[in-house]
Amino acid sequence: MENVITVSVRNVPPYDVVIRDDFNGLGQRLEALYDRERKLCIIADSNVSKLYGDDLKDELKKTYVSVDILSLELGEKNKSLETVSKCYTFLTEHRYSRKDAVIALGGGICGDVAGYVAATYMRGIGFIQVPTTLLSMVDSSSGGKTGVNFESYKNMVGAFKMPELVYINTSTLKTLNDREYSTGMAEILKAGLIRDGIFYEWLINNFSEINDRETEYVNEMILKSVNIKRLYVEKDPYEKNERAILNFGHTVGHALEKYTGFKYSHGECVALGSVAAAYISWKKDFLSMEEYYEIRDMFVPFGLPISIQDIDIEKIIEYLRSDKKNSEGHIRFILLKKIGKGIISDDVTEDEIRDAVRQIVYEPNE
Numbered sequence: 001m002e003n004v005i006t007v008s009v010r011n012v013p014p015y016d017v018v019i020r021d022d023f024n025g026l027g028q029r030l031e032a033l034y035d036r037e038r039k040l041c042i043i044a045d046s047n048v049s050k051l052y053g054d055d056l057k058d059e060l061k062k063t064y065v066s067v068d069i070l071s072l073e074l075g076e077k078n079k080s081l082e083t084v085s086k087c088y089t090f091l092t093e094h095r096y097s098r099k100d101a102v103i104a105l106g107g108g109i110c111g112d113v114a115g116y117v118a119a120t121y122m123r124g125i126g127f128i129q130v131p132t133t134l135l136s137m138v139d140s141s142s143g144g145k146t147g148v149n150f151e152s153y154k155n156m157v158g159a160f161k162m163p164e165l166v167y168i169n170t171s172t173l174k175t176l177n178d179r180e181y182s183t184g185m186a187e188i189l190k191a192g193l194i195r196d197g198i199f200y201e202w203l204i205n206n207f208s209e210i211n212d213r214e215t216e217y218v219n220e221m222i223l224k225s226v227n228i229k230r231l232y233v234e235k236d237p238y239e240k241n242e243r244a245i246l247n248f249g250h251t252v253g254h255a256l257e258k259y260t261g262f263k264y265s266h267g268e269c270v271a272l273g274s275v276a277a278a279y280i281s282w283k284k285d286f287l288s289m290e291e292y293y294e295i296r297d298m299f300v301p302f303g304l305p306i307s308i309q310d311i312d313i314e315k316i317i318e319y320l321r322s323d324k325k326n327s328e329g330h331i332r333f334i335l336l337k338k339i340g341k342g343i344i345s346d347d348v349t350e351d352e353i354r355d356a357v358r359q360i361v362y363e364p365n366e
């Protein structure tokens with residue numbers, strides 16, 4: 001089975017997001033974009049390279065003469081300019097030119113690093129995403145945001161680089177561990193919450209099939225989530241405005257990631273941040289109390305946390321103040337007007353945030 005979503009961003013050629021359960025036909029598909037003489041460099045997360053590097057290379061070799069694999073150890077700590085530099089060294093030593101292309105094989109970290117390399121090497125070369133985590137399939141691979149961390153700042157250096165193709169092979173999810181799968185689920189639940197209440201209810205009603213990774217359910221939720229992402233990316237590709245709604249749960253989420261030194265995964269922090277944002281939405285009378293508690297409790301069956309220990313709330317507020325996404329001194333928040341409708345709000349006060357963060361801080365002695 002194959003599903004294709006085409007993303008059309010102004011001033012950039014439209015690109016397809018292909019959802020399948022194998023790598024078959026990828027080489028042929030690429031031929032529509034690049035001629036056979038172009039060199040392809042797979043920049044792969046080393047864990048993923050061991051599992052799927054050869055399969056992907058074999059598929060590409062059916063069509064292309066020159067295919068390299070650059071396998072890198074990747075994590076938040078080496079999502080860095082040093083790693084980018086290693087890629088430039090490889091590409092220059094192997095004489096890659098502007099006509100050639102980079103293929104990211106791995107999760108969001110790999111896509112962000114390889115995308116930044118593709119955006120900047122010789123002022124931009126070809127770029128294909130082959131995401132292998134649930135998070136990168138539904139979120140990071142199709143939106144064109146790339147970049148790396150700088151010193152203690154997450155995603156501080158980056159560029160927009162729309163891919164020319166996103167190829168999702170859902171069978172790669174079989175080897176993903178449960179924690180990483182849950183991380184992706186946080187972004188999927190978020191997509192439903194901000195844009196499609198019916199989809200959100202569908203997720204809740206089918207949590208057991210989804211947790212069992214039943215192909216039909218997995219493919220359906222990936223398709224729906226990519227499509228929601230597409231709507232925002234097409235409307236506001238460079239995040240001047242509405243695309244920020246995709247950051248629901250991320251304001252507090254990013255602060256928690258930073259505060260905990262990345263001990264919690266991105267999705268875990270997004271789940272916690274979503275609970276805080278839903279709480280504020282309830283306090284502002286956008287959501288009912290029942291809706292707030294449903295949103296909070298429904299992260300649990302997907303393996304996501306709704307409370308966290310040992311948090312200094314004032315430190316979180318400090319992180320929020322310094323977050324680069326704040327607008328003119330306000331802490332920008334994405335709230336839910338209702339389940340299925342996210343809105344941008346610049347009038348959330350620090351006291352409201354304190355109160356919301358208190359809801360997710362678990363104090364065993366209380």
Ligand SMILES: NC(=O)c1ccc[n+]([C@@H]2O[C@H](COP(=O)([O-])OP(=O)(O)OC[C@H]3O[C@@H](n4cnc5c(N)ncnc54)[C@H](O)[C@@H]3O)[C@@H](O)[C@H]2O)c1
Binds near residue numbers: 045134174175
């Ligand atoms: N660019 C964007 O729009 C965007 C959006 C969301 C997140 N991000 C970024 O994405 C990153 C997180 O991405 P992630 O959650 O995919 O994590 P990740 O890239 O670190 O991958 C998670 C782990 O899973 C392993 N892995 C990947 N695919 C696998 C597979 N199929 N089988 C077994 N193991 C596999 C990896 O080796 C890694 O250890 C963060 O740095 C975040 O900032 C970017």
Ligand SMILES: [Zn+2]
Binds near residue numbers: 187266
């Ligand atoms: Zn995210």
